[in-house]
Amino acid sequence: MRNAGSWAAVVLLIFSALILWQSLGMENQNALGFGPGFFPFWLSLLMIVLSIAYLFQTRKDRISIKEMLPKNKGLREFLLILVAMAVFVLTAEWIGFIAAGTISVFLLVYRAFSKGVAVGFSIGISLLLFFIFVKALSVPLPVNSFGW
Structure with a gap:
């Protein structure tokens, strides 16, 4: 996999999945309203969807890692x-x-x-x-x- 965009999408997908997994151990709601797990759950779910969409987009638009790195x-x-x-x-x-x-x-x-x-x-x-x-x-x- 030499496509830098694909690597970025996979790393973001793994990161998002870890955040989602961690948020499942927190309350989504408590007596005061939203619990500490509410925002991490929904934001990580959104990041997973966007990571998957970006992964599919990178299949068309290939960017090599060498092109991304700064020079001089x-x-x-x-x-x-x-x-x-x-x-x-x-x-x-x-x-x-x-x-x-x-x-x-x-x-x-x-x-x-x-x-x-x-x-x-x-x-x-x-x-x-x-x-x-x-x-x-x-x-x-x-x-x-x-x-x-």
Whole structure:
């Protein structure tokens, strides 16, 4: 099976079936109305139907996996995004959300802006997200010894 669309449809079909199976163990309805299994059940059922439809569509429109993969500049951009995400995940617990976020955002924007603008933008975005999650949404985020 060299058709990338067929692979994507099969993976989505398996994922949807797993979600459906998990949702069957939850209540669909409770005293307050919809239960925790209601949306996962119906959404996974819809995803199964769409996956099967997409599988049939990919039989006509063949896309090879080699055609889908990025090349040259696109590949470099893709790898840079992966590196930035890895830096954030590997450093957030150690140096805190703001520092890890600043480094990760800087890696993504330093080529598009001057260094000063990129640093300011990175710090600003990290601070904004930190305060939105911590203050407005009360979501605990990893912090360093300074509390940020």
